Amino acid sequence: MGKGEVTRNAILEHAAGLATKVGLEGLTIGGLADDLGLSKSGLFAHFNSKEALQLATMEFASSRFVEAVVKPALRAPRGEPRLRSFFEHWLAWPQKSGWSGGCFFVAAAAELDDRSGPVRDLLVQRQKDWLDTLAHAVRIAVSEGHFRPDVDPDQFAYEMYGVMLVTHQCLRLLRDPKA
Amino acid sequence: MGKGEVTRNAILEHAAGLATKVGLEGLTIGGLADDLGLSKSGLFAHFNSKEALQLATMEFASSRFVEAVVKPALRAPRGEPRLRSFFEHWLAWPQKSGWSGGCFFVAAAAELDDRSGPVRDLLVQRQKDWLDTLAHAVRIAVSEGHFRPDVDPDQFAYEMYGVMLVTHQCLRLLRDPKA
DNA sequence: TGCGAAGACGAACGGTCGTGCTATTAACGC
DNA sequence: GCGTTAATAGCACGACCGTTCGTCTTCGCA
DSSP, rough: OOOHHHHOOOOHHHHHHHHHHHHHTTTOOOHHHHHHOOOOHHHTTTTHHHHHHHHHHHHHHHHHHHIIIIIIHHHHHHTTTHHHHHHHHHHHHHHHOTTTEEESHHHHHHHHHTTTTTHHHHHHHEEEEEEHHHHHHHHHHHHHSOOOOOOOOHHHHHHHHHHHHHHHHHHHHSSSOOO | OOOOHHHHHHHHHHHHHHHHHTTTTOOOHHHHHHHHTTOOHHHHHHSSSSHHHHHHHHHHHHHHHHIIIHHHHHHHHHHHHHHHHHHHHHHHHHHHHHHHHHHHHHHHHHTTOOOSHHHHHHHHHHHHHHHHHHHHHHHHHHHHHHOOOTOOHHHHHHHHHHHHHHHHHHHSSSSSOOO
């Protein structure tokens, strides 16, 4: 890994954490550069546009998400235990990544839901992937006999994500520790 | 109502709608002024600071919310029908207000959850009020015999809001019309 | 040992932001 | 109708934004 790549990773790491607090639009080239002890133009040269920086930041957060949530949860036994594992890893992943602003994608979803462009498109794709991952785990739980065979996997994943969202929101906004 | 108040209301109306798209921080004095055919300083004079504008905008959205959701829903029969009415009015209220950016408070919650200051404080208060309103309606539904007496009203309201959130998100981000 | 490319820097650009001032115009009570 | 006051406009400011450009350092490789 060349020196440029090392710097680039450090930038993205910091940018992703910051974006959970101030949003992807709230990221500033100068601010990031200051935090990392770089010059504004030095940092800019890694991406050549702010949009490219946002895109790269989201890709970075995506791979982080897979490492911190999907992979660990897949190590749990098939069926309901794995679903519970998904839930717990999802709730824990922001702080596991050292990001104090909550889930990167929840913040991005609220920010980008009515904009357009490639950044939004990427987010939509990742959210669909996530719901598919959940629905697939539900399907397994059904075939394992943990759930009644008449549950709709997509609908269940959907509602499960709803509970995740409201838990996330109450935890963060109301500072209320009831899970 | 004097002329100043009329103008002020027009500003807040537009600001609230815009904030559902670009966020409270994304509001700009100059942009609002242009949209309304005012001068930047003329608009500014109504609030004397951007934070005061944000505060006033949120208060405005609050009273709109009461008019568009709480009051109509309270006209439904006590118990479960009223809860369903809450759900439906909540889902419909952004477009009823002519705001294309989704629920004002959902957007604000994601934006302000890790900031601090009076704007956030006001939002937290309003979110608590909303959950209390829901929980109260659940309590009524229990006492009417529509729900089993062992349901925890707060917990139920909480989960119900979760379903609202995920529905809102999927509607807006994924453009998926399944309610 | 020297060279070329990669990486970072510093200054500057046009633009927009929130926020003061002062002047001008509009509305409203007597 | 007039005078007072509220409402709005005009202008300028310092700060910060993303972006560009030319320069300088650093380092692997011939």
